[in-house]
Amino acid sequence: MSEETMQIAVTVNGEAVARTVPVRQHLVDFLRTELGLTGSHLGCEHGVCGACSVRVDGRVVRGCLMLAVQVDGAHVVTIEGLDETGEIADLQAAFVARNALQCGFCTPGMLMTCAELLAQASPMSRAEIRTFLSGNYCRCTGFHAIVDAVETTLTQRLQR
Amino acid sequence: MSDPSRASPFAKPNSYVGRALSRAGARRAVAGRGRYTDDIALPRMLHAAFLRSPHAHARILAIDAAEARRQPGVALVMTGAELARLCTGPWVGTLTCFPGMKSAPQYPMAVDRACWVGEPVAMVIARTRAEAEDAAEHIAVEWQELPAVTEKTTALDPATPVLHPALGDNLAFAKTIDTGAVDAAFAKADLVIEETFDFGRHTAVSLEPRALLAAYDQGTGKLTIHTSSQCPHMIQHVFAATLGVPQHNVQVIAPDVGGSFGLKIHTYGDEVAATAAAIQLGRPVKFIADRLESFVSDIHARENFVKARIAVSKSGEIQAFDIDVLSGAGAYSQYPRTSVFEANQILNITGGPYRHKHFRARASVVYLNKPPTSQYRAVGHPIGNTVGEHLVDQAAYRLGIDPIEMRRRNVMPDDGYPATTASGIKLKDLSHQRCLDALVARMNYDALRREQAELRQQGIHRGIGIAAFIKGTAPGPHGYYGTGGAPISLQDACVIKLEPNGGIICAVGVTEQGQGTDTIMGQIAATTLGVPMECVRVVSGDTDATPFGGGTFGSRAAAIGGEAVYLAARDLRQEVLELAGILLQAEPGALDIVDGAIVDRASGSKRLPLSEIGRIGHYQVGELPNSVEPRLSHTRRFRLVDDLYIFTNGVHGAHVEVDTDTGFIRLLKHWVAEDCGRVINPQLADEQVRGGCVQGIGGALYEHCLYDEAGQLLNGTMADYLVPMAAEMPDIDVAHVETPTSVSQLGAKGVGESGTGAAPAVIMNAVNDALRPFGARVTSQPITPEAILIALGKI
Numbered sequence: 001m002s003e004e005t006m007q008i009a010v011t012v013n014g015e016a017v018a019r020t021v022p023v024r025q026h027l028v029d030f031l032r033t034e035l036g037l038t039g040s041h042l043g044c045e046h047g048v049c050g051a052c053s054v055r056v057d058g059r060v061v062r063g064c065l066m067l068a069v070q071v072d073g074a075h076v077v078t079i080e081g082l083d084e085t086g087e088i089a090d091l092q093a094a095f096v097a098r099n100a101l102q103c104g105f106c107t108p109g110m111l112m113t114c115a116e117l118l119a120q121a122s123p124m125s126r127a128e129i130r131t132f133l134s135g136n137y138c139r140c141t142g143f144h145a146i147v148d149a150v151e152t153t154l155t156q157r158l159q160r
Numbered sequence: 161m162s163d164p165s166r167a168s169p170f171a172k173p174n175s176y177v178g179r180a181l182s183r184a185g186a187r188r189a190v191a192g193r194g195r196y197t198d199d200i201a202l203p204r205m206l207h208a209a210f211l212r213s214p215h216a217h218a219r220i221l222a223i224d225a226a227e228a229r230r231q232p233g234v235a236l237v238m239t240g241a242e243l244a245r246l247c248t249g250p251w252v253g254t255l256t257c258f259p260g261m262k263s264a265p266q267y268p269m270a271v272d273r274a275c276w277v278g279e280p281v282a283m284v285i286a287r288t289r290a291e292a293e294d295a296a297e298h299i300a301v302e303w304q305e306l307p308a309v310t311e312k313t314t315a316l317d318p319a320t321p322v323l324h325p326a327l328g329d330n331l332a333f334a335k336t337i338d339t340g341a342v343d344a345a346f347a348k349a350d351l352v353i354e355e356t357f358d359f360g361r362h363t364a365v366s367l368e369p370r371a372l373l374a375a376y377d378q379g380t381g382k383l384t385i386h387t388s389s390q391c392p393h394m395i396q397h398v399f400a401a402t403l404g405v406p407q408h409n410v411q412v413i414a415p416d417v418g419g420s421f422g423l424k425i426h427t428y429g430d431e432v433a434a435t436a437a438a439i440q441l442g443r444p445v446k447f448i449a450d451r452l453e454s455f456v457s458d459i460h461a462r463e464n465f466v467k468a469r470i471a472v473s474k475s476g477e478i479q480a481f482d483i484d485v486l487s488g489a490g491a492y493s494q495y496p497r498t499s500v501f502e503a504n505q506i507l508n509i510t511g512g513p514y515r516h517k518h519f520r521a522r523a524s525v526v527y528l529n530k531p532p533t534s535q536y537r538a539v540g541h542p543i544g545n546t547v548g549e550h551l552v553d554q555a556a557y558r559l560g561i562d563p564i565e566m567r568r569r570n571v572m573p574d575d576g577y578p579a580t581t582a583s584g585i586k587l588k589d590l591s592h593q594r595c596l597d598a599l600v601a602r603m604n605y606d607a608l609r610r611e612q613a614e615l616r617q618q619g620i621h622r623g624i625g626i627a628a629f630i631k632g633t634a635p636g637p638h639g640y641y642g643t644g645g646a647p648i649s650l651q652d653a654c655v656i657k658l659e660p661n662g663g664i665i666c667a668v669g670v671t672e673q674g675q676g677t678d679t680i681m682g683q684i685a686a687t688t689l690g691v692p693m694e695c696v697r698v699v700s701g702d703t704d705a706t707p708f709g710g711g712t713f714g715s716r717a718a719a720i721g722g723e724a725v726y727l728a729a730r731d732l733r734q735e736v737l738e739l740a741g742i743l744l745q746a747e748p749g750a751l752d753i754v755d756g757a758i759v760d761r762a763s764g765s766k767r768l769p770l771s772e773i774g775r776i777g778h779y780q781v782g783e784l785p786n787s788v789e790p791r792l793s794h795t796r797r798f799r800l801v802d803d804l805y806i807f808t809n810g811v812h813g814a815h816v817e818v819d820t821d822t823g824f825i826r827l828l829k830h831w832v833a834e835d836c837g838r839v840i841n842p843q844l845a846d847e848q849v850r851g852g853c854v855q856g857i858g859g860a861l862y863e864h865c866l867y868d869e870a871g872q873l874l875n876g877t878m879a880d881y882l883v884p885m886a887a888e889m890p891d892i893d894v895a896h897v898e899t900p901t902s903v904s905q906l907g908a909k910g911v912g913e914s915g916t917g918a919a920p921a922v923i924m925n926a927v928n929d930a931l932r933p934f935g936a937r938v939t940s941q942p943i944t945p946e947a948i949l950i951a952l953g954k955i
Contacts, residue, residue, distance in 0.1 A: 003232070024290065032198075032199075033201075037192075038192075039193065040192070041418070042198070043368070043369075043878075044451040044877075045450060046877055046879065049367060049878055051367055080191075080192045080193075083191040083192055095186065096182045096183070096186045096187050096190060098843075099182065099183065099843050099847050101190065101674070102674030102676075102847065103366075103368065103416070103418045103420075103674030104185065104194045104418070105368045105418030105419060107189050107190055108192045129886075130886040130889070131886075131887045133885075133886040134886050134888075135885075136886070137883060138367070139851075139883070140419055140675075140851045141851050142850035142852075142889060143854065143886040143889050144891055145850065147891075
């Protein structure tokens with residue numbers, strides 16, 4: 001059986017991309033293998049761990065639960081794009097300063113979710129931050145430092 | 161709170177040791193530019209997928225792979241029997257340091273019999289992973305199911321089938337420690353507490369699964385393996401020996417490693433199979449375990465049933481422990497590290513903080529038709545600490561003694577070292593008393609107790625847990641691996657080099673998995689040499705670029721690798737000063753290196769930049785006398801010479817709330833006061849402790865590989881196997897008491913595992929403290945809401 005394919009045209013990190021993709025290929029495999037955007041990681045491929053989180057048309061989605069063909073015509077932002085626009089430079093600096101990551105495998109997905117939290121621009125308690133991040137698995141940090149980094153960044157942004 | 165009696169070689173102006181520097185690797189990771197094994201693609205690369213046994217125990221009568229071989233994109237299908245013919249022989253996971261231990265021969269894939277659900281049976285190599293998986297579905301295996309041994313408590317019964325008939329029974333290993341006079345101590349004790357404990361099997365769940373990319377150059381015979389590993393040199397040896405490639409022709413590179421926790425110190429058959437395919441095909445082969453196969457093929461740990469009792473006097477003096485451990489291993493003892501360390505460590509460390517003289521401990525490790533068990537973060541300590549600390553708490557409660565006071569009366573005194581535990585292990589440089597003082601102050605213990613009493617009146621049931629611990633770190637070469645016959649180095653090494661520009665390259669055998677090994681090695685090297693941090697680049701995780709070493713496990717990187725860096729840097733510094741002395745016509749002893757420059761020691765005036773030594777030493781060697789041969793590269797190795805382990809110690813506190821209607825446990829706060837010796841980077845040390853605690857909490861409350869009687873894993877997805885997530889975890893307060901170990905100049909003892917070793921004990925003690933008004937208690941882990949409700953008699 002030959003692999004069934006479809007053509008898609010998608011904007012990834014602001015760049016127009018046209019590709020023919022297997023219809024069964026999920027979004028993160030497409031980003032990683034076709035576009036070389038290896039910052040999005042695969043931790044479970046069943047939508048639980050959050051390592052593959054990417055932004056599609058402004059919303060954070062599980063990149064392993066979406067097919068590449070579903071982003072035809074969409075705007076996709078990965079960690080590489082988020083890094084280059086400087087949107088979360090303060091958050092990234094806080095993560096580094098506070099050591100809110102160890103192995104770094106969860107970090108791109110975690111930052112995606114944190115960016116969504118920060119974009120709400122509303123005060124949050126530590127407990128609320130923890131709840132917001134509860135769909136992103138981190139095995140290394142125990143989460144405390146991540147909550148610290150998000151809290152610091154949120155406080156700084158709200159003071160600006 | 162450092163010990164003033166031991167001067168630090170790092171106590172100098174601008175010392176990096178003791179400073180919370182950030183990690184260069186972190187800056188890369190937050191930009192999404194980490195480079196993990198799966199991020200690497202090589203030309204003509206193929207992908208491996210495995211057919212795994214659906215049965216816990218079954219004979220393979222026939223495998224028909226013809227249809228699979230015809231599938232699109234397939235380059236190779238290899239069965240276990242075919243792979244076995246490419247191997248130099250089977251593995252046998254025994255070590256001579258465990259007398260009487262036995263295990264069956266094991267090949268990387270099942271040959272004629274599968275012994276657990278998930279054991280690899282056949283491999284497909286294809287253009288894409290998807291095509292490989294498609295083709296694997298076309299492999300037809302004719303199975304004959306055999307009875308499965310899945311319950312450890314009956315594994316040794318005569319009626320239970322023997323998993324490996326040639327072994328005679330299902331016993332892998334048995335060991336007894338007995339000081340003598342234990343029965344007499346129990347007979348005359350004022351109080352005896354006896355309890356049984358059941359610890360669920362769980363697994364590491366590193367976010368990055370196991371990963372390997374093997375490439376073989378048929379021209380040169382060089383095998384290059386990129387793999388997510390903590391121990392590149394061990395992988396080099398085992399893969400070379402198994403596949404008959406000369407060890408020096410194998411390069412193992414561990415790029416960024418996405419979490420490891422002991423999972424990635426082991427050898428896995430599927431990885432060897434993929435490597436064999438790369439050799440056979442002469443094309444790169446990648447294997448990335450998916451999450452579902454990780455649950456059934458990664459090592460498991462912690463499955464132990466323990467019967468234990470404690471003897472105490474009326475005044476609360478601990479007199480004896482008596483413990484009986486039944487450890488459920490997998491179908492084979494894991495090669496080459498074995499599956500018996502967990503039981504062995506439980507015997508070593510149970511009751512380890514205390515002064516009792518009488519101790520008896522027995523362990524039996526039995527084979528089961530489940531995935532092999534082996535070392536996972538804090539090997540044995542979660543169990544030993546939980547058992548010991550539960551018994552101490554119960555005894556304190558029965559005697560009406562506060563749990564803090566109970567521990568004060570019994571811990572080994574800080575001025576009493578060296579000491580030997582009743583179990584026979586040697587301890588040095590510990591600080592239970594100072595850690596207890598630190599913890600009580602940080603917790604505001606008395607106020608918490610008052611609040612607890614008030615809230616109980618309102619029907620709110622909070623518990624305060626206390627658990628002291630010891631943690632064996634940085635194993636020495638006399639005890640286990642090398643001595644026992646495993647190809648694993650327990651010394652480690654550093655090669656440090658001065659480059660022409662004055663830069664320093666520091667290559668180490670220990671490895672980085674995000675804990676900050678590279679950063680702290682840089683801190684040690686820069687401080688010892690007297691150069692800015694940015695002048696030092698640390699190289700790790702590549703057998704071609706680093707000196708031979710053991711890698712990172714057993715909380716050894718800082719303690720062993722760090723000392724090697726210190727010694728090598730000290731040697732390089734000495735040579736630099738000698739060369740500078742020649743060039744400046746000064747006594748080397750009158751010179752110093754400060755901030756990357758040779759200075760006059762007395763006046764501090766700058767004499768030469770370090771780059772001048774580099775330039776002259778490498779390019780303008782004619783400026784030196786003919787008799788002087790610059791080395792500018794120094795190798796030092798370090799190992800423990802007398803001790804089995806370095807030990808760390810500490811005490812945890814936990815504050816929890818139990819909902820007695822639902823059985824749900826809310827974690828309010830967690831405190832740690834611990835002594836990992838010299839703290840090289842306080843922030844990184846704190847985060848090792850915090851992450852370790854949460855991993856321990858996972859085992860205490862959530863994580864459990866649930867098997868049915870047929871040996872099927874019932875919860876092998878991340879939706880079903882619960883792990884700690886942000887919302888449920890508490891803030892964790894960490895305090896360090898610093899007693900540098902006397903076995904090294906550096907004084908670091910190791911910090912990566914102790915949180916995992918102690919947290920399960922303190923969580924269980926806190927939960928039981930909350931349940932005390934109901935006369936209820938739990939002694940099994942994970943402590944599920946259901947277990948709480950059963951303990952309360954509500955279901």
